[in-house]
Amino acid sequence: MAQATIATGSAPAAPAPSSGTERGRSASIVRLLIQRREATVFLVTVAVIVYFSIRNANFYSEANIITMVQYIAPIAVIGAGEVLLLVLAEIDLSAGQTFLTAPWIVYFIHTDGVPIGWSIAIALLCSLAIGAFNGVFTVVFGVPSLVVTLGTNYALAGFVLIASSAVQVDMPGRTGTFGQVFGISNWSEIAWALAIVVVIWVLLKKTRFGVHTTATGGNLLGAAEAGIPVKRVKVWCFMILAFGAAFVGILDGIRIGSLDPAAPGLDVVLSGIVAAVIGGTALTGGRGTVVGTLIGAVFLGVLEDGFNLIGVSANWFILAEGVVILVAMAINVQLGILAERTKR
Amino acid sequence: MTITEDSGPSGAGPKVVDSREIVLQTEGITKRFGAVVVLRGVDMVLGRGEVLGLVGDNGAGKSTFVKILCGFQRQDSGRILVEGEEVQFHTVEDARAKGIETVYQDLALVPQLTVYQNLFLNRELTYGGKLGLMNNRKMRQLTRQYLDEIRVNVPNIDAEVDRLSGGQRQAIAVARATRQEAKILLLDEPLAAMGAKESALIIDLVKDLSQNRGVSIVVIDHNYTHLFELCDRVSVFQQGRVTFDKRVAETSLEELTELMVSDYRRQVMEGQAQLKGA
Numbered sequence: 001m002a003q004a005t006i007a008t009g010s011a012p013a014a015p016a017p018s019s020g021t022e023r024g025r026s027a028s029i030v031r032l033l034i035q036r037r038e039a040t041v042f043l044v045t046v047a048v049i050v051y052f053s054i055r056n057a058n059f060y061s062e063a064n065i066i067t068m069v070q071y072i073a074p075i076a077v078i079g080a081g082e083v084l085l086l087v088l089a090e091i092d093l094s095a096g097q098t099f100l101t102a103p104w105i106v107y108f109i110h111t112d113g114v115p116i117g118w119s120i121a122i123a124l125l126c127s128l129a130i131g132a133f134n135g136v137f138t139v140v141f142g143v144p145s146l147v148v149t150l151g152t153n154y155a156l157a158g159f160v161l162i163a164s165s166a167v168q169v170d171m172p173g174r175t176g177t178f179g180q181v182f183g184i185s186n187w188s189e190i191a192w193a194l195a196i197v198v199v200i201w202v203l204l205k206k207t208r209f210g211v212h213t214t215a216t217g218g219n220l221l222g223a224a225e226a227g228i229p230v231k232r233v234k235v236w237c238f239m240i241l242a243f244g245a246a247f248v249g250i251l252d253g254i255r256i257g258s259l260d261p262a263a264p265g266l267d268v269v270l271s272g273i274v275a276a277v278i279g280g281t282a283l284t285g286g287r288g289t290v291v292g293t294l295i296g297a298v299f300l301g302v303l304e305d306g307f308n309l310i311g312v313s314a315n316w317f318i319l320a321e322g323v324v325i326l327v328a329m330a331i332n333v334q335l336g337i338l339a340e341r342t343k344r
Numbered sequence: 345m346t347i348t349e350d351s352g353p354s355g356a357g358p359k360v361v362d363s364r365e366i367v368l369q370t371e372g373i374t375k376r377f378g379a380v381v382v383l384r385g386v387d388m389v390l391g392r393g394e395v396l397g398l399v400g401d402n403g404a405g406k407s408t409f410v411k412i413l414c415g416f417q418r419q420d421s422g423r424i425l426v427e428g429e430e431v432q433f434h435t436v437e438d439a440r441a442k443g444i445e446t447v448y449q450d451l452a453l454v455p456q457l458t459v460y461q462n463l464f465l466n467r468e469l470t471y472g473g474k475l476g477l478m479n480n481r482k483m484r485q486l487t488r489q490y491l492d493e494i495r496v497n498v499p500n501i502d503a504e505v506d507r508l509s510g511g512q513r514q515a516i517a518v519a520r521a522t523r524q525e526a527k528i529l530l531l532d533e534p535l536a537a538m539g540a541k542e543s544a545l546i547i548d549l550v551k552d553l554s555q556n557r558g559v560s561i562v563v564i565d566h567n568y569t570h571l572f573e574l575c576d577r578v579s580v581f582q583q584g585r586v587t588f589d590k591r592v593a594e595t596s597l598e599e600l601t602e603l604m605v606s607d608y609r610r611q612v613m614e615g616q617a618q619l620k621g622a
Binding site for chain 1: 416435436437440446448452453454455456457461465466468470474475476477478
């Protein structure tokens with residue numbers, strides 16, 4: 001069919017033909033590294049793993065891997081949840097405190113005589129309420145979510161300190177199969193965490209909700225004009241993050257067995273955000289990668305654990321984390337500019 | 345423009361404009377934002393397959409009028425009739441349900457989504473219900489099919505809209521608006537910031553939609569040359585009213601320009617008088 005065609009004033013170059021030649025292949029690898037942000041952090045993570053495993057043979061021991069995944073699990077879940085918000089060009093600084101507060105709610109309700117299962121269910125409902133509060137406050141009052149969730153963060157931290165009288169307690173729910181499934185078993189926390197991360201990935205990439213989230217973050221007015229309920233989308237994202245954070249928080253509480261009323265929630269949430277950022281999610285909205293965030297969380301876990309293994313003080317990890325954030329952000333921004341150019 | 349009742353002594357038959365059946369009509373639309381009166385009673389008719397151009401200075405009320413027609417804003421008073429039946433638009437979806445689609449100045453495309461995702465934005469096809477997984481294959485297939493049908497060529501429907509040229513984006517936006525059997529298409533400055541070649545593509549697309557598919561189209565544009573190429577009829581907005589309404593064949597660029605310039609002179613003189621009075 002001979003067709004008069006409209007448009008294509010300046011057609012962008014077609015994707016590089018995979019010619020199969022050596023040059024074409026290496027060019028397409030470079031292209032992949034530029035276009036897929038996850039690829040960069042993946043390679044760096046592999047390099048770090050190789051380095052630490054050479055420095056210390058215990059790196060691959062089961063005990064060490066368990067230590068690592070337990071560190072990674074909360075970061076991965078909170079990071080993946082934050083991706084939803086970063087895609088919306090929002091942020092939630094209270095998720096770490098939600099993570100810490102949820103097991104306290106379980107504790108308080110359980111000590112009032114409610115069975116552990118119901119206590120957890122109620123704590124999760126509370127987390128949904130916290131997320132809804134963050135979201136509704138943000139969209140109704142037009143206060144930047146950074147500020148709203150900072151407020152929520154301190155309010156929750158204060159609540160825990162007051163309600164606990166600042167005394168450390170033992171976490172309930174650690175007995176029997178229940179305890180094993182919900183945190184005690186070595187692989188329980190990471191299994192749940194991966195499941196949550198996969199759900200968030202599916203949500204963002206494979207469902208209408210995900211497209212609407214991207215649309216809301218990418219072109220707020222346009223999304224609204226297309227009839228997408230942008231405010232509701234935002235509130236849901238805050239709720240999903242809060243729920244995920246609370247869930248792994250409860251698992252973490254059950255695993256560790258005691259609750260510290262003074263644990264700093266901002267540290268937890270910032271680790272998640274760092275994982276998202278070094279994974280290749282920008283803070284400008286419209287784009288985010290759950291896979292990259294998961295790799296970012298693994299990277300942080302490997303780095304923290306590796307420093308420990310080779311006998312470098314934890315203080316160095318904090319310094320390294322700072323350097324990594326700066327380097328990763330610089331790379332992300334520069335790769336973004338490069339990706340723009342190679343597209344045209 | 346001549347509006348006539350085309351049948352029966354009772355006058356109950358469909359109204360026509362320039363021998364076209366009237367698809368969209370407004371009566372006395374008013375709108376104010378606080379102290380600012382933007383629309384002071386706008387009457388308009390639009391025939392089937394007709395392309396109507398709206399011109400006027402910035403702030404004359406064209407954009408507000410179009411936003412009311414598409415359900416994004418609500419008029420303070422006045423009636424909107426679609427095919428002779430009064431309608432109440434509370435949301436964009438209400439207007440869509442009546443076959444009114446809009447392409448906004450900001451295009452309402454999401455740069456980070458692909459061509460086909462944009463084409464199906466908020467109308468995504470899924471397996472199962474609203475919460476089901478998306479049927480990307482079907483959406484891709486229908487996108488290809490429809491773009492072929494209206495002869496819009498985009499190199500890759502899996503490309504993010506970010507990567508398209510201005511003309512391609514505009515074509516995608518128009519395609520999205522018309523894909524759903526739109527009866528009425530509202531275009532807010534479709535040719536803004538577009539080169540001559542790309543403008544020609546969009547003009548062809550609009551003509552094709554109106555002539556071959558019977559879509560009635562309202563176009564806002566500042567470029568009179570474009571409007572004369574594109575439109576069957578032109579209405580001029582001045583200070584919230586339609587002050588001039590003629591078929592393109594019965595007016596000229598000179599007449600339109602003269603009208604706008606004289607209005608501008610009058611405004612300047614009024615301004616000076618006010619300054620003196622103050």
